[in-house]
Amino acid sequence: MKACIMCGGEGTRLRPLTFARPKPSIPILNKSSVVHLIEHLSKEGFNDIVITLGYMADKIEEELGDGSIFGVHIDYVYEEQKLGTAGGVKNAEKYLRDEPFVVLGGDHVLNLNLREMYRFHEMTDVLVTIGLLSIDDPREFGIADMDVNNRIHRFLEKPGSGEIFSNLASTGIYVCDPRIFDLIPANTKYDFAKDLFPDMLRREIKINGLLARGKWTDVGNAAAYRQAQRWMLESLPGTTIVGHFSTKDARITGPIQLGHNVSVGSNSAIVGPIVIGENTVIGDNVLIGPYTTIGSNCVINDETRILSSYIFNDVTIGSNCNVSGSIIDNGAKVGDNCCLENGTVIGPDAVIGKSTTVHSNIRIWPEIVVRENKSIKEDIINESYV
Numbered sequence: 001m002k003a004c005i006m007c008g009g010e011g012t013r014l015r016p017l018t019f020a021r022p023k024p025s026i027p028i029l030n031k032s033s034v035v036h037l038i039e040h041l042s043k044e045g046f047n048d049i050v051i052t053l054g055y056m057a058d059k060i061e062e063e064l065g066d067g068s069i070f071g072v073h074i075d076y077v078y079e080e081q082k083l084g085t086a087g088g089v090k091n092a093e094k095y096l097r098d099e100p101f102v103v104l105g106g107d108h109v110l111n112l113n114l115r116e117m118y119r120f121h122e123m124t125d126v127l128v129t130i131g132l133l134s135i136d137d138p139r140e141f142g143i144a145d146m147d148v149n150n151r152i153h154r155f156l157e158k159p160g161s162g163e164i165f166s167n168l169a170s171t172g173i174y175v176c177d178p179r180i181f182d183l184i185p186a187n188t189k190y191d192f193a194k195d196l197f198p199d200m201l202r203r204e205i206k207i208n209g210l211l212a213r214g215k216w217t218d219v220g221n222a223a224a225y226r227q228a229q230r231w232m233l234e235s236l237p238g239t240t241i242v243g244h245f246s247t248k249d250a251r252i253t254g255p256i257q258l259g260h261n262v263s264v265g266s267n268s269a270i271v272g273p274i275v276i277g278e279n280t281v282i283g284d285n286v287l288i289g290p291y292t293t294i295g296s297n298c299v300i301n302d303e304t305r306i307l308s309s310y311i312f313n314d315v316t317i318g319s320n321c322n323v324s325g326s327i328i329d330n331g332a333k334v335g336d337n338c339c340l341e342n343g344t345v346i347g348p349d350a351v352i353g354k355s356t357t358v359h360s361n362i363r364i365w366p367e368i369v370v371r372e373n374k375s376i377k378e379d380i381i382n383e384s385y386v
């Protein structure tokens with residue numbers, strides 16, 4: 001079966017994490033999210049994959065190659081200009097002309113039964129079946145009004161208040177018949193949700209919906225990213241500790257997944273679910289709480305507390321720090337006695353001077369150097385803000 005993954009977007013809402021990488025390459029459990037997606041597709045029998053690329057195309061292509069290590073075959077198509085979601089898929093038409101195919105976003109994290117959705121679509125004569133989920137606040141999504149026979153009668157992209165006629169949100173996962181290409185203009189910016197679906201409904205061309213079962217999120221912003229990490233950590237197997245570590249007397253409670261050569265100092269406590277990459281060094285009297293991932297080659301110094309945070313590779317955190325609900329990108333350095341409050345996002349290679357407090361939901365851009373003893377209350381996007 002065929003799948004098309006849209007990876008052309010710039011991921012501006014996830015800055016500063018998308019300065020150094022495209023959105024699908026942001027790590028979940030220390031592995032690019034698009035790798036998890038390809039592994040899921042492979043498991044579900046979608047072995048023939050085409051990926052549409054735009055922003056930082058080479059990063060994704062380098063990482064995935066021809067797909068053989070994941071048991072799939074991958075072709076790539078490139079967007080010279082922004083083509084939107086449907087326009088991007090139209091650009092891949094030559095790979096998708098001969099049988100129904102599923103379309104997904106490169107930032108999707110899911111365990112949905114896609115094969116079931118594909119089979120459902122095959123039993124109908126419609127051009128597109130939209131995967132729908134019931135969501136409490138669907139304002140960030142397309143919403144659909146669907147009848148008991150799966151037919152969609154209304155569709156509205158990102159409804160404003162007073163326009164929310166349904167909480168059935170489009171997952172942005174579509175099973176399409178190749179005849180759909182006749183409805184999408186070539187080399188033109190054109191979206192499934194903003195252009196194609198409203199046009200089809202206007203022309204009374206049938207669209208089906210299917211209530212998806214399982215977990216799904218798109219990693220569109222930092223909050224969704226944290227949720228995706230949480231889900232994936234919850235799926236770590238039982239009480240196991242996988243991997244190699246050395247310690248004198250640390251208390252380690254699973255589930256924990258460790259890379260090679262992790263060392264944990266004296267009297268430290270690590271409480272899973274947690275993933276730690278290789279060669280990471282954790283000092284004495286450190287507490288690492290549940291729902292945390294730490295990448296490779298990191299150093300966490302003595303007396304520090306890290307809770308529900310996602311720390312990428314080559315990061316150093318000083319001693320006696322409090323890090324809660326934060327995301328810290330590659331190569332960043334946090335000095336001693338710092339406090340990073342919930343929702344902090346620190347860009348790659350940024351430096352936070354010692355005894356600094358970063359207030360909730362603050363973002364610090366790459367390579368910024370914050371001096372000592374600061375209290376950071378607004379986003380730092382260039383040196384003059386520090």
Ligand SMILES: CC(=O)N[C@H]1[C@@H](OP(=O)(O)OP(=O)(O)OC[C@H]2O[C@@H](n3ccc(=O)[nH]c3=O)[C@H](O)[C@@H]2O)O[C@H](CO)[C@@H](O)[C@@H]1O
Nearest residue numbers: 006007008009083084105106141142170171172191193218
């Ligand atoms: C307009 C559109 O389709 N909206 C849908 C999209 O919104 P959403 O706002 O999430 O759409 P995005 O702009 O994130 O684009 C979705 C995907 O398309 C890719 N992309 C985007 C633009 C582009 O020119 N090239 C490209 O490849 C992005 O990398 C991303 O993977 O997904 C939501 C679910 O997640 C749905 O509820 C929305 O109905």
